[in-house]
Amino acid sequence: MEIPAEVDVSAGDAFAQQFYCGPSAVPYGRFRTIGSDRFGDPLLGFHQRINQIEQFLLERRFWGTDYPPEIAALGEVLTRISQQVLCSVLAHVGISEQDWARATGGCSQSGGSYHLTFNHYRPAQEEIGLSSHKDDGFLTILRTTAPGLEVARGDHWEVVPADPDCFIINFGLAMEILTADSGTPVAAIMHRVSQQQNDRSSYGHFSSSGCLPGEDQGIYRYVQGVGLERICGSRELIDENDYEIYAGTEAPDTSASPLHITAEGGRG
DSSP: OBOOTTOOOHHHHHHHTTTTSOTTSTTTGGGGGOOGGGTTOTTSEEEEOSSSEEEEEEEGGGHHHHSOHHHHHHHHHHHHHHHHHHHHHHHHHTOOGGGHHHHTTTGGGTOSEEEEEEEEEOTTSOSOSEEEEOOSSSEEEEEEOSSOEEEEETTEEEEOOOOTTBOEEEEOHHHHHHHTTSSSOOOOOOEEEOOOSSOEEEEEEEEEOOOOTTOOOOEEEEETTTEEEEEEOHHHHHHHHHHHHHTTOOOOOOOOOSSOOOOOOTTO
16 A cells, blocks of 8 residues: 555654664663553563564553654554555445444444554574464554565465555454455455564554453454354454464465455564
8 A cells, every 4th residue: 555645654664663772772762661561461562572573562542641742643643544444445345334333343433442563673583583473453554664574375475575655454364254254255364574684673553343451342244134243352362363473373374365465463
């Protein structure tokens, strides 16, 4: 997707290139010292993962208080873009507009759960960049300017070109479940990041069904002639999928779809 002319990605680029450096790197290096205990969620804050990746991840409810204003503003811009893409897909696959809000846990109205993550790949680690996985939400918007992302195509991994003028859009498991029985099912493609020989940075925005503390809007499948059928809780899907990603599983999947765009994600 071509980056709209009015969207300034420079602050996000700068944050991604500095958040892991430590407090001496001004202004963003201090985020290396902010861990999950501050947010009460083991996925949030700064983490070094089992692969080459280290990241800083926050849920939307923390953007305004814990991200710098320019990064929080970027997150909201990406949320609006995500809503526009999602609604276009829902219309394309034939889901009735009156079902969109419930089917997407509020994402069709920018009211779902959203995460903004910044990633750094450490070449000193002799591991794969990020293990193969599918994203868990509806869609991911990725900003990357360097090669490394690969997608499963049949019996091989295909390199995804990095275009600095474009976002990469990826559909996740929630979208795959929702549209499986529609006229145009959308598959969440298996992807990974190859082992990196140089420092590499990226950032991504994830859209998921609403699952704030104390509430869970659920994951639905749209059944033609019937309507929406609840499959599981939103948190169930997120927790199970993220566990597999950070356990380092390698499980290439050859599923395809007549409608998908690829990206790097998995909250990584």
